[in-house]
Amino acid sequence: MSRRTPRNALDRLRTPRGFHGFLKTASVCALIAGLLSPFSPAVAADATTADGAAAHQAAEDHCGGRCSDVLPPGQNGNATLAQILLNQAFGTQPAHADDQLGPYANLASGYPALTDDKINTFFNDASFGVPADQVASTVRPAGRDDVTIVRDKKTGVPHITGTTRYGTEFGAGYAAAQDRLWLMDLFRHVGRGQLTPFAGGAPANQGLEQQFWRSAPYTEAELQTQMENAAAAAGERGEQALADVDAYVAGINAYIDASDKGRYFPGEYVLTGHKDAITNAGTIEHFKPTDLVALASVIGSLFGSGGGGEVANALSLLAAQEKYGVAEGTKVWESFRQRNDPEAVLTVHDGSFPYLPRPEDPQGRALPDAGSVEQEPLVHDRTGGAATANATGASATAARTTVTSARRGMSNALVVSGEHTESGHPIAVFGPQTGYFAPQLLMLQEIQGPGLSARGASFAGLSMYVELGRGQDYAWSATTSGQDIIDTYAVELCQDDHHYLYRGTCTPMEKVERKNAWKPTVADGTAAGSYTMRVWRTKYGPVEYRATVGGKKVAYTTLRSSFLHEADSIIGFQMLNDPDYLTGPQRFQSAVQHINFTFNWFYADSEHTAYYNSGDNPVRAGGVDAEFPVWARPAHEWQDWDPAANTARYTPASAHPGSLDQDYYISWNNKQAKDYTTAPWGNGPVHRGNLLDDRVRKLVADGGVTRAALVKAMTEAGLADLRAEDVLPDLLKVIGDAPVTDPVAAAAVDRLEEWVAAGSLRTETSRGSKKYAHADAIRILDAWWPLLVKAEFEPGLGSDLYTALTRNLPVDESPSAAHGPTGAHAGSAFQYGWWSYVDKDIRAVLGEPVRGPLARAYCGDGDLAACRDTLVSTLKEAAGRTAAQVYPGDDNCAAGDQWCVDSVIHRTLGGIKHGATSWQNRPTYQQVVEFTSHR
Structure with a gap:
């Protein structure tokens, strides 16, 4: 990244041209109006502080005070204009904006002396409920009498309790907007490829919308259909999911209305020109259910879509064959690819789970002619904007540094069975690495209501359920698995560059466009500008590259099994939050089988541990090598593939790596199991997973593992080079x-x-x-x-x-x-x-x-x-x-x-910034759990 290029539009507030320039040009009246804003975004006008404990009676809790979690920098991700200005001028932080950052960072130096009774020096107590003397506020959102939101004094985490299902989900939406409204709004626009009209034309904004929209160029109708199809396929649970989404969205919109009326909405809306600090003119658009699908497409793309890269693989294979000849070059390439390296560290210790083995006689390969590959242009008709001669390169660079810090953020898990612990109960230290953002992509909550009982982290805007956390007597977490659910097809062109052969018939490609224009904003020093993003879609997916194969003109398209199915995973998360459904490790595995994104899932209760690798793994045609592009012909399509719905035959649950009560599990995005071929390169004898495996294996061999010992192992591995x-x-x-x-x-x-x-160690x-x-x-x-x-x-x-x-x-x-x-x-x-x-x-x-x-x-x-x-x-x-x-x-x-x-x-990603902390290689959100009893 150039030292002169801000990472995103709001980061310009940190530059002389951005924030300090704003201070010089903004009217004094606007500043005074912002500074006198009477409310903080975390406490609405209908808040009370009385009877908070009575309003939130703790649900059944089998953790015995041994559940902890942490999520830096802090729970509060919204800030008024006044709070943003004070932060930028004097470094002051809004309440609960960074109060988890210090404890999180201090573990790097404090872990050598860690004992069980000191864990909550570095983590939060993740028990259900809020003690009476720790209640900071109680809100009945929109005056409803069927839900309360209680926030605790230490962290400001919302504890949502409802007497009706609708009220509970309404409260979850309201609390999400209290804590992350700006971020949610930002990412619903990212998911639609419309970030620049919303937040300005800074290079990072351009790059973000381009990178995500290329892989998920959906129409509004397709976003709606995805939600409906996901619900229809799940019967009563699907109907409940739709009702939950409607209530959740209603809660978000209730907060938007309340914050607009009370003028305590996030200050970024003023800085990006959506609201006027003096007159309050302007609007914050209400949310709708399709916004959640757009958000899900962003999260799925970042963390749950393994595969792709077939064109790059083809280019390196061709380079190896050019250097050494076909036979020897192929051997050299395969030795670097390490598809199934026998020395790789594994999560599942026993058994074989073959997936995508290298075929002896590959069929249908469509390797490009030398020098013919060109990436399909996405941006057209550019006018104005940031230094127009270099706007595209700056956009790509800025986007990579933002997106890959999340996408390549590495989650980990350490789970030890009760047979090897001091207490006789399983212990887990696990969590997702979603990158470090301000505000954070994840948010904490506790949600208690009919059919819902959980505490943990959820992605902002998708928090109708806890996605990673704990229930009454169990906890779960995930790491990105990255197995291959994306394939590249070579569609042969006919007639012109925008027609292709589909099962023998010359068929027009579908053109999907997004025309974006932006105006200069206070937070964005770029000039006004516009461009059109254009994607050509085929039944085999969007076009990514153009090339020739054996002299024939082709378009390389990308087909992923989760395309048009971004909402399908909602049922699995609903099950994880349902205490009546999730009664043990087998039910846990059944629940995560409903999640079509590529994740490793881990589970612990007082007696058992479990693991399962999720994702819709399409069954390839016989002889197809998924490492390389293949011809788009019926003989090479996914088995039972329906192009209209993008469904296919998927590998059965028994073929996915899974396990119950193994002596221990570790995962740091390493190879899952013997013979399970995953998409990422680098699963060889030296992998970051070894740093965990070596330490946990020794703990298990010694026996008597404690929570503190497992946290120490995680921390030391996270400080090792x-x-x-x-x-x-x-x-x-x-x-x-x-x-x-x-x-x-x-x-x-x-x-x-x-x-x-x-x-x-570093x-x-x-x-x-x-x-x-x-x-x-x-x-x-x-x-x-x-x-x-x-x-x-x-x-x-x-x-x-x-x-x-x-x-x-x-x-x-x-x-x-x-x-x-x-x-x-x-x-x-x-x-x-x-x-x-x-x-x-x-x-x-x-x-x-x-x-x-x-x-x-x-x-x-x-x-x-x-x-x-x-x-x-x-x-x-x-x-x-x-x-x-x-x-x-x-x-x-x-x-x-x-x-x-x-x-x-x-x-x-907003107007608030935080100071630097010492390096550690660790999940963003992390739990430490040891349940002492079971229902």
Whole structure:
């Protein structure tokens, strides 16, 4: 990201042109009107503080005080104009905007002394209910007598209790709008590809709407039909889901009306020109059920849609075949792809779950002719806007840094069966990594009503049910699984570029357009502008690329099983919240089978643990290799595929990785089970999941696991440098094969060996020091890794193949790697990199056994002495690089400030910003649970 490019429209408030420019130009009257606004968005005019405890009697709770959770920065994601101005001018925070950030961040330094009784120093008590002396406010939304919203003093989390189902869901919608109205509004526009008319034409806004709309270019009618079809397929539960959505939306709209009348709506509406700070002119549009489908399409795209990438795979395969010939090139490519690596860490320890094995005789491949692939243009007719000559590139860059920080955010789970715990009850420490945003994409709530009893986190705008959390006597969570539910088809063109052969008939493509125009806003320094987004859709999905195959003109389309089915998962979440339905681990597995997005699901109660991998996995035609584009012909279509409804035959539940009461489970987006081929590259012997597996396996072997011990294991893994812990020892072993005579290299070796001996952690010298222990060693490895990978592999692969493979899998993703797939200050690290390739290659050079080796030797062509020379020379070069060279400055950090460049900074999606915290590789929302009894 350019240092001069704000991450999104609202982030411009942090720049001289944005916020300070606003202070210079805004009328004094407008500022006074905002500063005198009498209400905060979290406490509406119909709030009371009396009888709060009586209004919220706790539901049956079997956790015995041993359930905890945390979600930074804080529950309150709405801020009035006055609060935004004060935050930007003086750094003040609205109530409950950042009160979970400090405890969350402090675990990184406080975990070594952690005991069970200190867990809630770093987490919230996640028991049901609010003690009488902890009630901060009680609201009967819109004056209803069938629901109350009680907020606690410590965190401001809403505890929603209803006597009717409608009232309960109405309260959930009202509470969601209290806490996240601006964010919900932002993302319903993102899901429709209409962010720029709503929030301005900043490059990040353009990029966000483009990136999501390309994969889900729905019409309003299709959004409505998706909701209706999902409900119709589920009978009575579907009817209930529709009723829940209607009540939830009514609650959102009731808050919009109340906040508009009371003038305590989010201040971003003023900054983006939707409301006038003086006259209150302007409107905040009411929500409707289809908005929830648009929101669901964004969330599903970010976290639950594994697969795709077939065109990139084809390009790297062709590069390998060009380098080595077809047979040898294919072997080389497969060794880097690691579809089913025998050394990969697994979530399910026993059994085989074959999915998408490599066919012996692939059928229907449609590999592009060399040099023919061009991405389908999305943007047309651009006028005005931000530096028009560079607007598209800036949009893409800004969007990547925002979106990938969420999409590549890495959830994790650690679950230990009662057989190995001190109490005899299972223990779980788990949660999703959804990136760090202000306000946060997730929000906390407790919801109690007829057929509903849960506390936990939900995506803002989709919180009619708790999506990740705990029930009366069970808890559940998820990690992104990424198995392949997306395929690329080569549709042969006929007549012109916008007709294609569908089952032998020349058929017109469907043109779907979104014409967006925006005006300058206070929060957006760009000029007025407009453009048209255009997607051509076929029955095989939207067009992504154009190419030729064997000289024939084709369009490459992307077909995913969740396309036109963004709302289907609502039934599974409804079941997870229903205490009458969810009575044990088998019912849990049954519930998540109704979720069509690609997730790993984990469960714990007082007696049992469970795991299940969800998603609609289409059954491919025989002989089709899902790694590459295939011809769009009946023989290669998904089995029983209905193009009108986009339904097909899906693999049965028994074929999905699943397990009950395994000794322990870990997941950090690693390989699920033996023979289960997933879409992401990088599932080899060195994976971030090893950092969890090594620690939890030792705890289980020792026995007597406690909540504190499992939290410690999670935290230490989240502070470890994967390269240093799992690869660096072998690199040093190669270097140590002979004396290191160069003084610079020898000193670097000493620093690295000391760091490895101390545990390979990226931790501060002391809490708040903002200086790393072993800072030199960390700097050296950060500089060395990309140098050694390039020197190790590029000579043997050649520049073209090396470059092609790095497009499939980046070489590095350290915390400071702004150039990496996650972007700077994102927290998550070490998911995607060449650690496994280096590990296999170096072990082979050392003569150690390697299962599933690379097809060729690379470091020194397999010669130990030559490999050592490569490592020593690149190490010397890395050691000579200054901190300022390794850690370039950005908008937040001075060049050379190692701690700051690593630090986690919440990306602003609104007007409130938060300070940086020390790096840790950890879920955004996290639970610690140990149930003591069962219904």
